[in-house]
Amino acid sequence: MSDGGERVGGGPVADGIGRLTADGAPFAVEDGTYAHGPRTLREFVEATWAYGDRTFLVHEGARTTYREFFDEACGLARRLLGAYGLVPGDRVALALRNLPEWQVAFWAAQLAGLVAVPLNAWWTEGECAYALDDCAPRALLVDGERAGRTRAWARKRKVPGIVLHGPAGEGFDAYVPDRDPHLGPPPVDVLPEHDSTIVYTSGTTGRPKGAVATHLAQAGAAMNPRYFAAAAALARGDVPGTGPAPVSLTTFPFFHVAAFTSFYGVMAAGGTLVTMRKWDAGEALRLIREHRVTHYAGVPTTALQLLERARSDGDPLESLTLLSTGGAPAPPGIVAGLTEAYGERVEPRNGYGLTETCGGVLAHFGAEYRAHPGSAGRPSPTTEVRIDRPDARGVGELWLRGQSLVRGYWEDEEATRAAFTDDGWFRTGDLARVDADGRVSIVDRLTDMVVRGGENVYCVEVEAALHAHPDVLDAAVLGVPHPVLGEEVVAVVRRRPGTAPDPEALRAHVGGSLAAFKVPARVLVREEELPRNPTGKILKRELRGLFEGGEPVGREAPGRG
Template structure:
């Protein structure tokens, strides 16, 4: 928040106190950011017992909310509800998401509707880092919507190769972190603690990342990478392209077993109400932006919401069961 203020030529802490609609559950570390940020600024928190986009719009109007904070899914729901209702979200000045990867289309959609009046903010953090340690906001976020931002001043970042060596800019490797806010270890689990930390106190996050000129982009979870015939397919990248399609409300990409290739790329898609999009049209859409080996060979449509946990992360094990139980697709 301080870096954002300075980038806009504002002294941090000045101006009116924020009124924040915070939709993260308090058992999740992402709630720390909103709670302590409001406390530090003498602001107000508006809370919801359960997420409902229409109720969120009512609360924003009733309490003159200036800041929204939630997972990307709730953020997209809020934008859709505002469009349906013709609500200009006039008092909103900050739109912040976290807890799960945000599709690049989110910030583009926010900017197209509200211009630069509403500042987009994103970032990256873990329970093990006591919350956010990378921050992405404003013009840098608009210019690089797939990024996670820059580290805090007390966080060191390394993108590491298989042997722990630091990789040069532009190469994907595991994100390692070291700094003030990291935890000491897992409670009563010395083996897990030893496995999590490398030499020199570096914490292995389990996330694949790329660094360019100090900015970090999260590519995918190491365990979520689909290895198709020796080629790496990053699910987050394909999900982002699917989200760009105007008929797609939500999408998840994962790997399923293949007898020759080892793994094949598959997608579970929730279309927008009334949309007539086909699997063939979605594969063509992805193929127009990504390499052919990244195009989902299987596309399963669902009418209901994709399974997520309370913090917005996709439950891919449940999706994998759905895909494996579905009959083979034929035609478009």
């Protein structure tokens, strides 16, 4: 890839891409945006009303149709502008678990021209207060548990709160649904350039930042999964848009952009979204059987746990046709395991996206994903890819530009200037390369790459080698200080139940496929899960403390494992 930002394409699905993006085709592009897509999220959600009595949401046995959902979202939108006096452009914070009311609240904000601010449902009271102080919402939409974490802030700032699920408690209003089918959404103008969402980054490297997306950006994000689904159908030899509507068990937390990619795709097709209040592999299998789930969407960790539980239970996952992962890098072995268990019946799909891209902008699926499991796939038609300052291997920082990118960070000009170039390129902070046929492979995070004695070691590559060992359930590779080399490579491995892998054997296994300088000097084997944030990213800063003082290879840290 040159240093100048060429569009990526070509390869085995090039003919299909041409058919989808040609002039007049559903995914044609004009001036960098989808020519025939919605221009706002209000326009996008209004179209779903046509699905009428189809089931949209399933939660703990209760079903909500598209018409019921839309009428209720319209009612809440009217209430926010009427009874609460909000005006288009005001921020409204959402703090709920994966409940049907989350969808009602989010889309009510879009119908009212308000800016939805989804808060991390796992945040503490202090973390919620930080984000609320930052974005200064004029209303809070919460569930009973999050009401307790936001009540003091709302009382101090005199901001009204509505508890959409659970007991309201002191100072907050109880939610009374308004499902009048005749009134529709409030009569406000929602334009493509208006702000639609503020989504906070995960904060794994510092304080979370509020990434601000316009309606045009989110509308592009809503088109991307539709395009990738159509491209996947063509690659299989199917006609896009035919066949039954998807039934998706989406386990991403709704506040995360990976969930946006999932539910946008489901809604566009008139499909059904099956939700879980809390992840549990056994419960997920039960829901898949009961509701004839066709699509599974979640972080790689939950997907691996699902496949492991299905294997141990002898569950054939007979209704499943797609297993899609996102939110964190997928170990290459996940594809091999899926193919070994289910052949080509269950299509694997993964991709790449960030909070700043409003969800997935690269995708990899089907036969091509099986053939190249280490790749993140190809970009959407409205996404440009550039590799900045590539080295001899073609590896450099991945830069992106396109319709679905955010316009910057909320009231943080310094962070915005640091992340975006003057001509609109976003510096992702990820190291990547582009193969000759246009596939993009994410090599590592800039901050995760270990420089050992002048040699670059990409942690993702070493993690993939460890994942290939049959006794390894999970792995994290990181760098720790070394007095001579500058940094040394170390690893933390979670063993598969019933196994006892020897650290030296694991090092030898890595050395069988990688150069000696990439082999971890120390390997810590343990039984407990690796620390992750709610969206599945490993918290390597917590693991570095395990190696303080230079523990010998394989030694268990006190109280660990």
